[in-house]
Amino acid sequence: MGPPGAGKGTQSKTLVDTLSIIQISTGEILRDAVNSETRLGLDAKEYLTAGNLVPDELVIKIIEERIILPDCRNGFILDGFPRTVEQAIALEKILQDNGRKLDMVIFIDVPEKELITRLLKRAELEKREDDNLSTIKNRLDVFKKKLEALIEYYKQKGLLKFVDGTGGSDEVNKRIFKALGI
Numbered sequence: 001m002g003p004p005g006a007g008k009g010t011q012s013k014t015l016v017d018t019l020s021i022i023q024i025s026t027g028e029i030l031r032d033a034v035n036s037e038t039r040l041g042l043d044a045k046e047y048l049t050a051g052n053l054v055p056d057e058l059v060i061k062i063i064e065e066r067i068i069l070p071d072c073r074n075g076f077i078l079d080g081f082p083r084t085v086e087q088a089i090a091l092e093k094i095l096q097d098n099g100r101k102l103d104m105v106i107f108i109d110v111p112e113k114e115l116i117t118r119l120l121k122r123a124e125l126e127k128r129e130d131d132n133l134s135t136i137k138n139r140l141d142v143f144k145k146k147l148e149a150l151i152e153y154y155k156q157k158g159l160l161k162f163v164d165g166t167g168g169s170d171e172v173n174k175r176i177f178k179a180l181g182i
């Protein structure tokens, strides 16, 4: 978990290499769907473009269908999901139904000023359609609105660990490994 620009994608990819598990990024799945104009993409496009959350049922379905595939057998990192308590509750049920469980929730913490700088830089490098100043601000607002309840939810379950997400990606990586106890 973490705000847009916190480094969820970058950090997940390092964990994938180290732990031989896979990364499931709802943002990436949705962007691919929009680009290839599938039914999901058409349904999700307006939300992504505006920087709003895609309806819970759409992302829950993505996760439901994804985690049962054979490449998830060793485990997986969820990147950008859940983003609402409703999604977190649905996730718990999906995992239970499949005899799985969440080991840990890592929150990558980065101050807002740095997030905006990072996201504007990414806009130049990656040309992501949702990385422009007004969409970025909306994504941060959307994130903050849902954040407290989600943090509370995972705190109560004793699963949440905060990691300082400032500095270089190697540094953050080390902190994440420490949090994971590896």
Ligand code: AMP
Binding pocket: 004, 026, 027, 028, 030, 047, 048, 051, 052, 053, 054, 055, 056, 059, 079, 080, 081, 082, 083, 084, 087, 130, 139
């Ligand atoms: P991300 O790549 O994680 O920053 O996600 C990019 C965009 O995809 C977000 O701004 C949302 O529009 C959408 N999205 C990704 N994950 C979710 C989710 N768990 N719930 C709702 N919308 C999502």
